[in-house]
Amino acid sequence: MKLHALVEDLDTARAAIEGGATVVQWRLKDVPTVDVVERGRSTRSLCARHGVTFVVNDDVEAALRLGADGVHLGQGDHGAARARAEGLMLGRSVTALDQIGGLDADYVGAGPVWPTPSRVEADPPIGLAGLAEIVRAATVPVVAIGGVDASNAAECIRAGAAGVAVMRAATDPALRRAVDEALGAR
Numbered sequence: 173m174k175l176h177a178l179v180e181d182l183d184t185a186r187a188a189i190e191g192g193a194t195v196v197q198w199r200l201k202d203v204p205t206v207d208v209v210e211r212g213r214s215t216r217s218l219c220a221r222h223g224v225t226f227v228v229n230d231d232v233e234a235a236l237r238l239g240a241d242g243v244h245l246g247q248g249d250h251g252a253a254r255a256r257a258e259g260l261m262l263g264r265s266v267t268a269l270d271q272i273g274g275l276d277a278d279y280v281g282a283g284p285v286w287p288t289p290s291r292v293e294a295d296p297p298i299g300l301a302g303l304a305e306i307v308r309a310a311t312v313p314v315v316a317i318g319g320v321d322a323s324n325a326a327e328c329i330r331a332g333a334a335g336v337a338v339m340r341a342a343t344d345p346a347l348r349r350a351v352d353e354a355l356g357a358r
Contacts, residue, residue: 195225230245263281284319
């Protein structure tokens with residue numbers, strides 16, 4: 173759970189794994205399931221060879237076809253019951269404290285912690301205080317997302333997050349070092 177790399181191509185996945193990613197989240201927005209599967213096969217194989225957890229973003233059917241370890245669903249996404257029935261690990265996104273109660277998940281991605289250029293339509297940042305509130309309320313591991321990089325990842329861990337999720341910083345080995353050091357200081 174400590175370092176989720178959200179990727180949309182094999183080369184980025186490879187670099188993220190080399191940089192220490194523990195989870196690769198295959199994130200192709202607004203792409204038909206058949207294309208998510210076709211483009212994801214090599215990345216799934218790469219993750220399997222390296223013992224890295226492979227999660228598909230938003231698409232339970234693609235996760236099943238790819239033999240993924242799990243699926244990550246946002247608040248408006250459907251398929252949680254099917255994911256559970258099929259034995260997939262289930263990640264859920266939360267952007268506010270009131271979304272955590274009763275949420276069926278194996279982990280939650282909380283954020284955005286800070287503004288992020290990769291999601292201009294994102295909800296307002298929750299900040300470290302909002303992240304800490306969600307961590308205290310959650311009964312599963314919380315992964316911080318949104319504007320996270322090597323310079324601020326440790327702050328997320330100190331706020332109680334079990335790990336961080338990144339897009340822009342997915343290939344930065346300094347990020348893994350920052351997370352490891354912060355987790356070691358707990």
